[in-house]
Amino acid sequence: MQTMIEFQHVKKAYGEKTVLKDFSLTVEKGEFVTIVGSSGCGKTTALKLVNGLLAPDGGEILVYGESIRRKDQTQLRRNIGYAIQGSVLFPHMTVEQNISYVPNLLNKKDRKKTKEAVAKWMKIVGLDDDLRERFPSELSGGQQQRVGIARALAASPEILLMDEPFGAVDEITRGQLQTEIRRIHSQTGITVLFVTHDISEAMKLGTRVLVMDKGEIEQYASPEELLRHPATDFVRKLTAQQRHVCRLPDERLEECEYSGVNMEE
Ligand SMILES: Nc1ncnc2c1ncn2[C@@H]1O[C@H](COP(=O)(O)OP(=O)(O)O)[C@@H](O)[C@H]1O
Ligand SMILES: [Mg+2]
Structure with missing residues (x-):
């Protein structure tokens, strides 16, 4: 597998307010990564760092193994689709x-x-x-x-960034758009970073799901793994709310149930 996007110890602050403290993440070529977390946790900030709409205050962001600081910004953005x-x-x-x-x-x-x-x-x-x-x-x-x-x-583009793209449409249309975007991803092999605050959407679309809370990564794993082995209390609570339709490695969608095997309560 080839690494497409890499965050290395990225720091991002707005004035006094630090949003990302030490953010590291690797996205392989062809993955569909969904980024899920509550409002204000830094999802949009993370996304905008990839196409250079925001610049990090520390650390590096690499696309195809090369720091985006050294890339031509217009060129970079043409190779990265952005839908909001x-x-x-x-x-x-x-x-x-x-x-x-x-x-x-x-x-x-x-x-x-x-x-x-x-x-x-x-x-x-x-x-x-x-x-x-x-x-x-x-x-x-x-x-x-x-x-x-x-x-x-x-x-x-080889990368598609999507920031809550289906937030403003009705439930039925959203379902249709979710199906379309999965199909587009499988057909084109494009690498997708998809921000949502909806855990069901994240589980249904992501080959890997990044759960964030307050600028920190809680867990970065496949939808199944998230359900079977939630890494933190936050993830456990987030996923335990309901049954989830999960995207499986073989592209099937299956209803998966939270088991929380490594958690006692
Ligand atoms: N341009 C900005 N100036 C100051 N604060 C900002 C700016 N953009 C975002 N923030 C703050 O940074 C935090 C993270 O924002 P954002 O990445 O947009 O979160 P999310 O997309 O997860 O809702 C929030 O508290 C937000 O208010
Ligand atoms: Mg946002």
């Missing part, structure tokens, strides 16, 4: 223009190639082709979210 909650689409641009924004920057002359790419990504995220000419305000929340994902994927 709600509509972040350009309101004055159509669906097609939104999705083709970065591909157009990349291959200015090849409009045909861009058109094909738009068609391909619309299909992959499950958008009907007749939505091409619509503006964001003429789409449902779920459709807007799909366009956002297609736009993040359109430059064929």
Whole structure:
């Protein structure tokens, strides 16, 4: 396996407030890592450090084994898709223009190639082709979210960062989008870092789940492992709330039950 992203003893503070103290994490190529934890624990901060939207105050972040400090920032961001909650689409641009924004920057002359790419990504995220000419305000929340994902994927990045991307849509749409993103991940082999505050979502989507509390890593393990061997009280409480649909190593989804075998109470 090849390491795709590595945090080495990363420190990040906002003024006096330290959010990440000594944050170390390794993500292998092709993994789907879900980052789960309560509001304000530092999830978004961790994500933004990967594409250079934030700079660490200490430690290193490596992508493909190279410190991102030494990388060209524009280049770095083009290779890292970023999708966040709600509509972040350009309101004055159509669906097609939104999705083709970065591909157009990349291959200015090849409009045909861009058109094909738009068609391909619309299909992959499950958008009907007749939505091409619509503006964001003429789409449902779920459709807007799909366009956002297609736009993040359109430059064929090797890494996709997603920050609570399905937080603003209804339950049914969320379920559909979860299914789509799992499929996209298995089809493209893209490395995904997915932030959520919803433990069920984390268990269903992640090949590995990172549980955070107050800027610290509580546990970093497969969904099954999290249920079978919760490393801390925090993880035990988080996972014990309900039965979980877990993503298994062979891509199946299975309802797994918390057993808490190494915990006594
Ligand atoms: N730009 C900022 N300036 C000051 N404090 C910030 C800033 N961004 C985030 N914070 C604080 O840092 C902590 C972690 O924020 P964040 O990473 O956004 O958490 P999460 O995404 O887990 O909810 C929170 O307490 C938040 O209020
Ligand atoms: Mg956040």
